[in-house]
Amino acid sequence: xxxxxxxxxxxxxxxxxxxxxxxxxxxxxxxxxxxxxxxxxxxxxxxxxxxxxxxxxxxxxxxxxxxxxxxxxxxxxxxxxxxxxxxxxxxxxxxxxxxxxxxxxxxxxxxxxxxxxxxxxxxxxxxxxxxxxxxxxxxxxxxxxxxxxxxxxxxxxxxxxxxxxxxxxxxxxxxxxxxxxxxxxxxxxxxxxxxxxxxxxxxxxxxxxxxxxxxxxxxxxxxxxxxxxxxxxxxxxxxxxxxxxxxxxxxxxxxxxxxxxxxxxxxxxxxxxxxxxxxxxxxxxxxxxxxxxxxxxxxxxxxxxxxxxxxxxxxxxxxxxxxxxxxxxxxxxxxxxxxxxxxxxxxxxxxxxxxxxxxxxxxxxxxxxxxxxxxxxxxxxxxxxxxxxxxxxxxxxxxxxxxxxxxxxxxxxxxxxxxxxxxxxxxxxxxxxxxxxxxxxxxxxxxxxxxxxxxxxxxxxxxxxxxxxxxxxxxxxxxxxxxxxxxxxxxxxxxxxxxxxxxxxxxxxxxxxxxxxxxxxxxxxxxxxxxxxx
Numbered sequence: 001x002x003x004x005x006x007x008x009x010x011x012x013x014x015x016x017x018x019x020x021x022x023x024x025x026x027x028x029x030x031x032x033x034x035x036x037x038x039x040x041x042x043x044x045x046x047x048x049x050x051x052x053x054x055x056x057x058x059x060x061x062x063x064x065x066x067x068x069x070x071x072x073x074x075x076x077x078x079x080x081x082x083x084x085x086x087x088x089x090x091x092x093x094x095x096x097x098x099x100x101x102x103x104x105x106x107x108x109x110x111x112x113x114x115x116x117x118x119x120x121x122x123x124x125x126x127x128x129x130x131x132x133x134x135x136x137x138x139x140x141x142x143x144x145x146x147x148x149x150x151x152x153x154x155x156x157x158x159x160x161x162x163x164x165x166x167x168x169x170x171x172x173x174x175x176x177x178x179x180x181x182x183x184x185x186x187x188x189x190x191x192x193x194x195x196x197x198x199x200x201x202x203x204x205x206x207x208x209x210x211x212x213x214x215x216x217x218x219x220x221x222x223x224x225x226x227x228x229x230x231x232x233x234x235x236x237x238x239x240x241x242x243x244x245x246x247x248x249x250x251x252x253x254x255x256x257x258x259x260x261x262x263x264x265x266x267x268x269x270x271x272x273x274x275x276x277x278x279x280x281x282x283x284x285x286x287x288x289x290x291x292x293x294x295x296x297x298x299x300x301x302x303x304x305x306x307x308x309x310x311x312x313x314x315x316x317x318x319x320x321x322x323x324x325x326x327x328x329x330x331x332x333x334x335x336x337x338x339x340x341x342x343x344x345x346x347x348x349x350x351x352x353x354x355x356x357x358x359x360x361x362x363x364x365x366x367x368x369x370x371x372x373x374x375x376x377x378x379x380x381x382x383x384x385x386x387x388x389x390x391x392x393x394x395x396x397x398x399x400x401x402x403x404x405x406x407x408x409x410x411x412x413x414x415x416x417x418x419x420x421x422x423x424x425x426x427x428x429x430x431x432x433x434x435x436x437x438x439x440x441x442x443x444x445x446x447x448x449x450x451x452x453x454x455x456x457x458x459x460x461x462x463x464x465x466x467x468x469x470x471x472x473x474x475x476x477x478x479x480x481x482x483x484x485x486x487x488x489x490x491x492x493x494x495x496x497x498x499x500x501x502x503x504x505x506x507x508x509x510x511x512x513x514x515x516x517x518x519x520x521x522x523x524x525x526x527x528x529x530x531x532x533x534x
Contacts, residue, residue, distance in 0.1 A: 043190030054182040066158040070170040074162035088116035101175040129171045132157040152176035298482035299509035308505035309336025327380040328451040357382040357395035358436035365430045372423040390441035405446035443515035453504035460500045482510045
């Protein structure tokens, strides 16, 4: 960076005059808000407690009167000539006159029908006393008594018991003016204290903050003197408080920024290389699946990293046979992809001379041993299909069992042949163990091959998907075509895994055999693969 360029950058530094907002004002505003919130919260609880105390006192007083009058009311209700309405009305009026805040008093029989009331219309109209459900102050209530505070109105319901028998109920509705006054008094007190705290606390806070914020200018000037070719924060300020901590942190940050700049450049280079590798892998993997009148393939591929080590391919020999394979490289990301590319090239070359699955795997192992890094290996399933008859021969180099599903019988089978993974053991040992399998497909039979990223996937509860669940999900979807089977399986697999992280690449290939045919066995490529969309 030239001196001229540094001068241009220096002109971009902001000036203090551009920032007219004062942190002192903002801090004072925050303080006022905090005081208001704290006092409002405290006031709410204090007021609520005070109001509850007043309400409880009023309720206890009215309850004592109601209980007292309920005793004499009981005898009048069960009098020989029936309830004495006149005396019962006198009781209601007496209690109401003794308590100016009482709205009404009513006495009802055991069926809650009013026998007496301060409002005679309630009795004449045959109104009933509504039982009151208790909301608060259950500790001051006796059995079957009710209390409720509704819209600053106190409602009390007391049973009238005579000789241990419920003969009626005594109801009272009273004004809650005293409660309202208590609430208002408490609110005024809290508001007065809040205003006093703001008037005294804010000026003191602004004075102290003004003194403590002086180091900001020193730190700002130090930042303006940065050399962007060698970032160093040299701030002439030393203290044991937070500003000293900030000054020392900026000095350390300058050193870390120099290192970070180099790391960013390196990460961008690696990221670009991974992107190129991903594009290469997307082009190498088949983008469409084979389909004829006798069979149809479909599948999916999802890498756990930017690029993966799973590999699948289709090789058509132009006569009655075609080959497909699924492979899983032990390494992931770039190393796994490189081994996958090497393996692919070896297979493509060798299939010109060798086509039997077991023999081909032996040759692939022999060639791969020359190129693969020690400790890495490749598991592979390789199958050869007669496109007319459904005869299917195969071999496995330490790969997962082949899943065979019979639509007609509903039978499912895991087919496994012996074999070491490719690149793991010497040729003589590999050739001795490898074996070839062969089956004959019936109409509507299925073959499914995969990598262990499917059956070994775990959900957030660390529960494994497992082979039993894998086969069960496949078997429940075989009354369809390969495209639908794969999509329905992946949907249920994702539902099981949920939010858990994907730790391994996922590959799934499904083939449905429709039946023998003597006509039109040329392969048509259909259906874009999921790999192309991943």
